[in-house]
Amino acid sequence: MNRTLISYLLSFALLAASPLVLNRFWLEVLNSVGLYAILALSLNVILGNAGLYNMGHAAFYAVGAYCAAILNTQLDIPILWSLPICGLVAAAAGALVCRPIIHLRGDYLLIVTVGVGEILRIALVNDIFGLTGGPNGIFGIDRPFLFGYKIRKPHEFLYLIWGFVAMTVFLFYRLRNSRFGRALDYLREDEVAAEGSGINTGRTKLMAFAIGAAWAGMAGALYASKMTIISPESFTFWESVLIFIIVIIGGSGNITGVLLGAFLIIGLPEFLRAYVGEFANARMWFFGLAMMIMMIFRTQGILPPGPRFFRLPKAGKEVSS
Amino acid sequence: MNLLRVEGMTKRFGGLVAVNDVSFSVDEGEVVGLIGPNGAGKTTVFNLITGNYIPDQGQVLFDGASIKGLRTHKIVDAGIARTFQTIRLFQKMSVLENVLAGQHCRMTTGIFGAFLQSPKARAEEQAALDLALEELEFVGLRHEANNLASNLSYGNQRLLEIARALATKPRLLILDEPAGGMNHQETDALLELIRKLRDRGITVFLIEHDMSLVMQACDKLVVLEYGCKIAEGDPESVKNNPKVIEAYLGPDDDEE
Ligand SMILES: Nc1ncnc2c1ncn2[C@@H]1O[C@H](COP(=O)(O)OP(=O)(O)O)[C@@H](O)[C@H]1O
Ligand SMILES: [Mg+2]
Numbered sequence: 001m002n003r004t005l006i007s008y009l010l011s012f013a014l015l016a017a018s019p020l021v022l023n024r025f026w027l028e029v030l031n032s033v034g035l036y037a038i039l040a041l042s043l044n045v046i047l048g049n050a051g052l053y054n055m056g057h058a059a060f061y062a063v064g065a066y067c068a069a070i071l072n073t074q075l076d077i078p079i080l081w082s083l084p085i086c087g088l089v090a091a092a093a094g095a096l097v098c099r100p101i102i103h104l105r106g107d108y109l110l111i112v113t114v115g116v117g118e119i120l121r122i123a124l125v126n127d128i129f130g131l132t133g134g135p136n137g138i139f140g141i142d143r144p145f146l147f148g149y150k151i152r153k154p155h156e157f158l159y160l161i162w163g164f165v166a167m168t169v170f171l172f173y174r175l176r177n178s179r180f181g182r183a184l185d186y187l188r189e190d191e192v193a194a195e196g197s198g199i200n201t202g203r204t205k206l207m208a209f210a211i212g213a214a215w216a217g218m219a220g221a222l223y224a225s226k227m228t229i230i231s232p233e234s235f236t237f238w239e240s241v242l243i244f245i246i247v248i249i250g251g252s253g254n255i256t257g258v259l260l261g262a263f264l265i266i267g268l269p270e271f272l273r274a275y276v277g278e279f280a281n282a283r284m285w286f287f288g289l290a291m292m293i294m295m296i297f298r299t300q301g302i303l304p305p306g307p308r309f310f311r312l313p314k315a316g317k318e319v320s321s
Numbered sequence: 322m323n324l325l326r327v328e329g330m331t332k333r334f335g336g337l338v339a340v341n342d343v344s345f346s347v348d349e350g351e352v353v354g355l356i357g358p359n360g361a362g363k364t365t366v367f368n369l370i371t372g373n374y375i376p377d378q379g380q381v382l383f384d385g386a387s388i389k390g391l392r393t394h395k396i397v398d399a400g401i402a403r404t405f406q407t408i409r410l411f412q413k414m415s416v417l418e419n420v421l422a423g424q425h426c427r428m429t430t431g432i433f434g435a436f437l438q439s440p441k442a443r444a445e446e447q448a449a450l451d452l453a454l455e456e457l458e459f460v461g462l463r464h465e466a467n468n469l470a471s472n473l474s475y476g477n478q479r480l481l482e483i484a485r486a487l488a489t490k491p492r493l494l495i496l497d498e499p500a501g502g503m504n505h506q507e508t509d510a511l512l513e514l515i516r517k518l519r520d521r522g523i524t525v526f527l528i529e530h531d532m533s534l535v536m537q538a539c540d541k542l543v544v545l546e547y548g549c550k551i552a553e554g555d556p557e558s559v560k561n562n563p564k565v566i567e568a569y570l571g572p573d574d575d576e577e
Contacts, residue, residue: 171436174435174436174438175432175435175436177435178430178434178435178442178446179425179428179430179431179435179445179446179449180430180431180432180435181435182418182421182422182425183425185411185414185418186411186414186422186425189411189412189413189414190409190410190411192373192409193405193409193410193411193422194411194422195392195393195394196371196373196393196397196403196405196409197397197402197422197423197425197426197485197486197489198394198397198398198402198422198423198425198426198427198489199394199422199425199426200392200394201394202392207432211432307413307414307415307418307469308414308415308418309415309467310415310417310450310466310467312417312454312466312467313454
């Protein structure tokens with residue numbers, strides 16, 4: 001069988017067994033890594049695959065979280081039921097934001113998405129439509145129920161969150177090896193050539209934003225039910241930057257690389273804090289230094305994606321010459 | 322029957338009139354050459370046809386219907402595919418992936434289709450792969466399928482662009498200086514390829530500086546100079562047209 005698949009199965013098996021050896025703290029760290037993994041995988045579709053510099057991804061995370069919180073606290077809709085709705089609402093938000101800025105490139109797009117993220121956060125602080133609870137946010141959000149079983153403890157969330165990560169990895173691998181996934185690559189490599197090869201680049205960008213936003217929205221819903229309280233503070237510019245860094249450091253476009261990035265950027269600082277002491281304050285140093293080293297020695301990230309090679313029938317050899 | 326008709330097409334870039342009131346037509350099944358000195362506006366004509374630019378004035382008709390103002394991918398979908406003067410491949414992707422790009426507009430699987438991987442989606446994917454391999458075979462690059470596009474020689478990169486364009490199943494294939502950067506042997510092979518394209522029933526419209534290739538390959542020539550059409554007709558008559566000779570060789574000194 002294929003090596004990647006085996007390493008994935010082994011890693012997920014290790015994660016599944018981790019509650020046997022890890023204490024509450026480390027399980028919470030793993031949960032945090034998992035949530036950021038979902039966020040980074042979703043941004044990876046936009047940033048890594050399509051090459052669109054979105055540095056306002058926390059906005060879609062917030063849309064999903066608030067959507068779940070409002071549906072749950074006002075209409076009593078269970079969190080897991082609301083998951084698809086949150087995904088759709090965030091996707092709509094993604095498409096809506098993307099529509100007017102679709103022609104922007106690189107740095108311009110980056111600046112506008114930073115602006116979008118900030119506008120949304122400020123709207124939340126100002127209690128938009130009287131639904132978001134202002135700076136205090138929304139509290140009293142239900143825990144998720146799975147088959148009538150209430151998910152509450154860290155290890156229970158571990159299974160929920162990492163189950164979701166596993167599903168995301170599975171689906172996104174399929175996406176990458178599909179017509180749509182290739183279209184994203186063409187778009188990133190050369191937009192003019194992509195359009196000239198018959199690809200609707202505008203629509204492809206829109207879909208990339210919609211899919212990325214949908215998954216960030218669902219991550220938001222999971223987050224809301226895990227915390228039971230959400231506020232605008234959880235969705236600051238810094239969150240967007242963090243997700244962006246995970247994708248870039250891990251290896252833009254490569255799913256395994258992005259997962260590795262989530263462990264490094266979210267998990268490693270906790271590890272250092274616990275074992276190297278006094279590291280808490282050096283977190284920023286760590287990021288800055290890591291970024292600098294990467295930008296000098298490995299601009300494509302730790303694990304960049306490669307081209308897809310196809311297993312071909314043998315016919316070609318005989319015909320040549 | 323005119324497959325492509327350009328009527329009174331004009332394009333200005335600021336003060337420069339890059340294409341000036343140009344009209345011509347390309348018949349189904351023909352190989353037509355667009356020639357003229359550097360900067361005459363040939364590439365601009367191509368860009369106007371493929372929707373990269375929109376004409377300031379004039380009409381572009383494909384198969385009797387106006388395609389003016391359509392987005393490029395719509396025009397590709399309608400049946401016009403192109404290659405670029407400065408090679409525009411997806412350099413970091415494999416040769417086969419490059420050709421698959423052309424199949425995109427003939428496929429339908431969307432995001433949910435990709436998630437579910439239904440038998441229909443798988444069959445479509447397989448068919449696209451098969452067709453891409455066939456087109457690679459056609460241009461003679463089958464054995465490079467899993468190589469990176471950037472590893473190909475200049476001449477082979479041009480062929481790969483043709484294969485990618487062919488994968489869109491075009492009725493009209495537009496080639497911008499396909500022999501650029503090719504050696505003698507490669508140019509000969511290209512001439513052979515153009516003939517094979519005609520045999521497949523694909524209409525070819527090409528820009529080329531290699532006169533020997535143009536004379537051998539084309540049924541008809543259109544000549545541009547400073548954005549204006551100065552001649553149109555079969556290669557022999559165009560070759561002997563005084564205006565064309567002057568455009569290429571400069572004004573005749575003997576007349577002083
Ligand atoms: N996008 C553009 N903006 C401004 N000028 C352009 C542009 N594209 C082409 N031109 C100008 O139009 C003229 C015709 O160019 P082009 O069509 O590329 O010539 P050819 O392909 O015949 O060598 C040239 O003078 C060129 O500088
Ligand atoms: Mg040119």
